[in-house]
């Protein structure tokens with residue numbers, strides 16, 4: 001996943017570094033360093049960091065696939081032949 005932090009917006013609140021420490025880290029008191037190509041396994045943490053950033057400075061590609069593939073299990077194909085005689 002690719003991500004970009006708009007460092008002009010970033011205020012160094014460190015929410016992202018707290019929520020996704022493998023992707024974001026504070027360098028000194030105010031500057032943020034981050035991995036612009038986060039691993040797939042960081043998806044959930046990254047999504048939380050994006051949502052938590054108070055100034056919406058984080059933009060990430062590929063977070064929209066957040067839906068669980070675990071829906072649409074039954075497709076209603078249950079047949080019941082009851083010829084009650």
Ligand code: SF4
Nearest residue numbers: 010011013014016053
């Ligand atoms: S949460 Fe947002 S403002 Fe805070 S350090 Fe991260 S990118 Fe910057």
